[in-house]
């Protein structure tokens with residue numbers, strides 16, 4: 001077990017090995033985890049060791065660097081894909097009340113959902129836009145660096161047993177109908193209407209290593225930055241700032257903020273609690 | 283020299299903390315970091331209340347925040363709280379652990395990596411076994427493990443599990459815990475009042 005492999009006497013060794021592993025992953029595969037939260041990465045790496053028969057992080061590195069398929073699996077270990085529909089209903093409510101009226105004044109607009117995971121968030125957004133009569137006027141980019149979650153997102157098929165929670169969130173978020181208006185049940189699963197995805201382009205995009213999207217009116221990037229160290233958070237907020245049109249809107253997760261970021265001054269706060277910010281003009 | 287205290291509790295936790303935390307007075311030389319299972323809802327009201335009865339400042343731990351001595355931090359509901367080796371906080375929305383998010387084990391384990399033997403871990407009343415593995419790790423790393431005596435706990439399951447797995451050196455009634463903490467961190471009230 002893990003705790004017999006590493007303990008307080010070789011804690012430094014563990015840190016060195018993890019650092020080398022992340023460097024190796026970057027050089028070999030281009031995925032850059034070097035500025036992710038160290039405590040989080042350590043936990044995930046030790047978890048992988050714990051369920052394997054490998055005796056050290058160095059041995060794990062050997063496998064990760066040489067075996068691409070194993071790396072893909074390891075990539076899963078490192079990323080957290082936990083998500084839900086209308087997560088933080090208050091946020092969606094605020095979006096509906098404070099941002100939608102503004103979008104209604106545009107003939108056409110672009111939205112970027114960064115770190116969309118298995119799609120629940122972007123389907124929620126589509127439903128909201130449809131109810132507000134805006135779905136036909138927009139283009140949505142839903143991106144993630146994990147191809148695996150993007151495949152699930154494209155399908156829009158979820159387990160039936162979690163739908164009740166989604167229903168509750170939907171109601172709390174100020175939904176205008178019933179969530180079941182948007183999906184069909186089949187064999188313990190629910191399948192969301194294809195119409196909801198008409199305006200969505202799902203794409204592989206890495207926030208750390210890929211470039212900006214041009215002239216976006218609204219960005220949702222929620223519960224992604226919490227995994228980043230401050231320097232990397234700053235970098236990615238800079239990327240968002242560049243991608244947004246003047247007066248464009250940035251929405252972060254409820255425990256994420258531009259407070260203390262070097263870009264803080266470039267945004268004004270629309271909703272402090274729901275973490276909705278507006279890019280200043282000029 | 284101890285540099286931090288971590289506390290985990292669930293059922294009965296608010297009442298237990300009301301007995302312990304107000305006894306830690308201004309100048310207390312280490313941070314106190316707490317996971318309380320309180321459900322998915324905001325703990326704003328609870329934190330406000332604790333602030334009104336505690337001399338130390340009580341707040342919710344924020345992502346990337348520098349951990350400061352003399353502060354009492356609570357994990358936000360629905361997030362795991364981790365401690366980085368540069369003594370800042372991280373949050374994650376990882377799967378629940380022991381049916382809990384935040385999980386006591388996850389806080390305790392990351393705290394053990396960060397503080398090693400300079401850490402005090404405390405498991406109080408609670409209805410599951412979260413915290414037992416984390417407390418064992420604190421102990422294995424040379425830190426101090428304390429539990430509330432299960433017989434005196436509103437819900438004995440959690441300290442009992444910790445007792446079985448971590449074999450903590452100190453088992454106390456709730457009322458005895460503040461003095462023990464004060465003694466362990468070498469906090470001499472008279473000294474601090476001289477400044």
Ligand SMILES: C[S@@+](CC[C@H](N)C(=O)[O-])C[C@H]1O[C@@H](n2cnc3c(N)ncnc32)[C@H](O)[C@@H]1O
Pocket residue numbers: 079080081082083084087114115116117118121143144145146149205206207208221222223224253375
């Ligand atoms: C916890 S999920 C958040 C899902 C959704 N936004 C929500 O709030 O429910 C985090 C997602 O960010 C993705 N992610 C992490 N690092 C990334 C990066 N560098 N570039 C793009 N996506 C990333 C992960 O693959 C994961 O799907």
